Structure formats: structure tokens, C-alpha cells
Amino acid sequence: MNTLTIDNTTASWRRLAPRGYLRDLPDVGVGEPVAPVELPHKQVLRGDALQRLGELPERSIDCVVTSPPYFLLRDYGVTGQIGLEGSVEEWVASLRPIFAELARVLKPGGGLWLNVADTFSRAAKSGAAPKSMLLAPERLLLALGEDGWLVRSKVIWAKPNTMPNSVVDRLNTTYEPIYFLVRSPRYFFDLDAIREPVTPSARHLDIAKPHRAARPLREAVEGGASPILGTNPGDVWRIPTKGFRGAHFATFPPELIRRPILATCPERICTQCGRALKHEVSTWRVPLGGSRIAAKPKDRFVMRFPERWHTLRQVGALVPCGCGAPTVRGVVLDPFFGAGTTGLVAEQLGRDWIGIELSDDYARIAEARIFEARIPGAGSGP
Numbered sequence: 001m002n003t004l005t006i007d008n009t010t011a012s013w014r015r016l017a018p019r020g021y022l023r024d025l026p027d028v029g030v031g032e033p034v035a036p037v038e039l040p041h042k043q044v045l046r047g048d049a050l051q052r053l054g055e056l057p058e059r060s061i062d063c064v065v066t067s068p069p070y071f072l073l074r075d076y077g078v079t080g081q082i083g084l085e086g087s088v089e090e091w092v093a094s095l096r097p098i099f100a101e102l103a104r105v106l107k108p109g110g111g112l113w114l115n116v117a118d119t120f121s122r123a124a125k126s127g128a129a130p131k132s133m134l135l136a137p138e139r140l141l142l143a144l145g146e147d148g149w150l151v152r153s154k155v156i157w158a159k160p161n162t163m164p165n166s167v168v169d170r171l172n173t174t175y176e177p178i179y180f181l182v183r184s185p186r187y188f189f190d191l192d193a194i195r196e197p198v199t200p201s202a203r204h205l206d207i208a209k210p211h212r213a214a215r216p217l218r219e220a221v222e223g224g225a226s227p228i229l230g231t232n233p234g235d236v237w238r239i240p241t242k243g244f245r246g247a248h249f250a251t252f253p254p255e256l257i258r259r260p261i262l263a264t265c266p267e268r269i270c271t272q273c274g275r276a277l278k279h280e281v282s283t284w285r286v287p288l289g290g291s292r293i294a295a296k297p298k299d300r301f302v303m304r305f306p307e308r309w310h311t312l313r314q315v316g317a318l319v320p321c322g323c324g325a326p327t328v329r330g331v332v333l334d335p336f337f338g339a340g341t342t343g344l345v346a347e348q349l350g351r352d353w354i355g356i357e358l359s360d361d362y363a364r365i366a367e368a369r370i371f372e373a374r375i376p377g378a379g380s381g382p
């Protein structure tokens with residue numbers, strides 16, 4: 001396979017990267033041949049997000065996980081930083097072209113997770129009367145909708161360890177939103193990778209109906225190959241904030257971005273058909289709760305209300321797609337890399353990553369942190 005070398009100084013990537021074509025998007029997979037270009041995997045690209053994104057080839061990234069600077073919250077002390085614009089509208093205007101570039105580099109079936117929270121206005125010129133919430137995330141999301149993004153989920157990141165606040169005329173803010181956006185109505189989303197684990201009841205072990213599984217549920221549980229999975233994790237995630245000692249601003253708690261990466265960045269992708277490899281999944285149907293209904297699976301009530309049944313799953317090995325071509329890892333991009341939590345978690349989960357960061361100091365912190373996680377005790381690395 002031909003590969004192109006990285007030339008950071010030109011937009012030649014864009015010109016040379018094969019355009020490909022949009023195949024019928026499969027339920028799982030992004031459905032495009034993987035562009036034969038070398039991406040700067042596992043690198044922090046220093047500089048302005050808009051400029052550095054322009055150097056990446058189109059349709060090359062599987063998912064984006066990011067948290068841009070919030071409006072008027074922090075001064076990162078670097079020229080060209082986003083977040084200190086004169087008004088919330090100007091902040092939206094700074095971010096919009098960056099999201100347009102993200103749309104270009106994302107594969108058509110890719111997803112983007114955006115953590116961004118609000119600020120209270122201190123002056124009318126910021127965009128709202130003093131004391132009012134600026135509704136910055138809502139303004140940004142409406143603009144992104146106009147630019148062709150589909151907003152598929154709003155996750156509430158509930159922070160159980162929020163600091164007490166001395167404010168007496170409003171509620172303390174104890175959550176932040178995380179939006180999940182896509183470019184196309186059909187996109188890669190591996191729900192099985194993030195379903196909640198369950199412990200089946202003794203009765204379920206006896207009466208579970210093998211659905212797409214040859215063996216009884218009891219055997220699967222006792223075999224212990226992987227957890228038995230139940231429901232969708234829902235959109236309220238209780239995760240404590242977790243400071244990182246090397247950085248003086250809030251970083252993602254690693255746990256917060258595990259689900260986004262697991263669900264929207266494929267583990268392996270076939271270079272020929274572009275599809276994500278699927279896992280073998282065994283399923284069993286069990287009745288919900290312990291009612292009379294459950295004791296009589298042929299009950300007409302159950303037949304009329306099949307949702308009273310619940311599917312348990314167990315995820316097995318990855319299954320080759322049949323092309324016989326080499327496979328590559330999915331790639332996660334974070335254009336506001338900060339202390340590099342996205343890269344750190346992507347590596348833990350066996351995915352490739354690319355970071356962009358304006359501040360040299362944070363870029364160095366991120367590299368040292370990721371290197372230290374690879375080889376504990378090795379210090380800041382080469």
C-alpha cells in the first residue's frame with residue numbers, strides 16, 4: 001500500500017489524500033476504505049487548533065473527544081488562545097471554523113464529544129445582563145446545528161465532589177454537559193462496549209432463553225470470559241472531578257472519556273472495506289423483574305408487551321470482516337489537548353490518538369504524562 005509522508009508545512013495531504021466514496025454505511029463501521037496516508041499518531045501538534053487541523057487529511061479521524069476553553073473562565077497565558085473574546089457571540093465565532101475543520105477531518109460515520117459549560121455574565125457586553133447565565137453551550141450548539149452537526153445526546157456529568165459554594169441566591173452548579181454530535185444520521189456507535197454490567201439472578205440463570213447463543217446463561221456466567229451486560233448506561237454519569245497534579249486547570253477525569261472512546265472509536269478497522277471489526281455477541285432473553293408474568297413466558301400479556309423482556313449480552317472476540325486485508329486502530333483526536341487526558345485514555349484502550357495544543361507548557365506536560373503512563377518511573381521520557 002502507498003503511504004504518504006507527513007509534510008507539516010503544506011496542505012498537500014488534503015490534495016493527495018484519496019477522496020474515497022461513501023458506501024452504504026453499515027450499522028457498525030464507518031464504511032470507507034482507510035485513506036493510505038500517515039497520520040501523526042501519538043503526537044501532540046503544537047499550535048493553533050484551526051491552523052493545525054488544516055494540515056490533517058479529510059475523512060481520516062474516527063472520533064473527536066474535546067473540551068475547548070469555556071467562555072471567560074480561564075486565562076491559559078498564551079497568545080491566540082480561545083476563551084477571552086469580548087462577547088459570547090465572538091467566542092462562538094472563534095469556535096465555529098474549528099468545528100468546520102473537525103467535520104472535514106472526521107470520517108462520515110464519526111462522532112464528536114464536546115464538553116463545554118456555561119459562565120455567568122459580569123457585564124452586558126459579554127452577551128447577557130450581569131448575573132445571567134450566558135447560555136454559551138446552547139449558543140454554540142445552535143450554531144453547530146446550522147453548520148450541519150446533528151446533536152444526538154446531552155450527557156449530564158454529575159460531579160459528586162463539587163466544592164461547596166458561598167452563593168445564596170441561586171443553586172450551586174454541580175454538573176457539566178457533554179454533547180455527542182455526528183455528521184450523518186448513520187454512524188459508528190458500539191453500545192455493547194459501554195452497556196452496564198449486571199449480575200443475573202438465580203432464576204434468570206435457570207430460565208434465560210438463549211437468543212443468539214448456543215450455551216446456557218449459567219455456563220457463560222461461570223465461564224467468566226467477560227461480564228454479562230445489561231442496559232444502556234443512560235445520559236447521567238456520576239463521576240468525581242479528578243485533578244491532575246501537573247496541571248493547574250481542570251482536566252478530564254479519565255473515567256469521563258472512557259465511554260465516549262469505547263463507543264465511538266473502533267478498536268480495529270479493515271483497511272480495505274473501512275468497516276470496524278465487530279465482536280461476537282451472545283444474547284439471552286430474560287423476564288424483567290420477578291412477577292407472575294416472568295413465571296409464564298408464554299403468557300399472552302408477555303407476548304403483547306415484549307418489552308417486559310430484557311436482553312442480556314456477553315461480548316466475545318473480534319471477528320475478521322472477511323476481506324483478509326490488514327487492520328488498523330481507530331484514531332481519536334483532541335484539538336484542545338491540555339494535559340493530554342484524551343491521549344492517555346486512548347492508549348489505555350488500545351486506540352491511536354492525535355492531540356493539538358497551543359500552549360507549549362501544556363503540550364510538554366501531556367507528553368510527559370503519557371510517556372510516564374507507558375513506562376512508569378521513566379520520568380519525562382526522551
Ligand SMILES: C[S@@+](CC[C@H](N)C(=O)[O-])C[C@H]1O[C@@H](n2cnc3c(N)ncnc32)[C@H](O)[C@@H]1O
Pocket residue numbers: 047048049050066067068069070076078080081082250251252335336337338339340341342356357358359362
Ligand atoms: C479546557 S482545556 C483542555 C483540558 C483537557 N481536556 C485535559 O484533560 O487536560 C483547553 C485547552 O485548550 C488550549 N487552547 C486554547 N486556545 C487554543 C487554540 N487556539 N488552539 C489550540 N489549543 C488551544 C488551552 O491551552 C488548554 O490547554
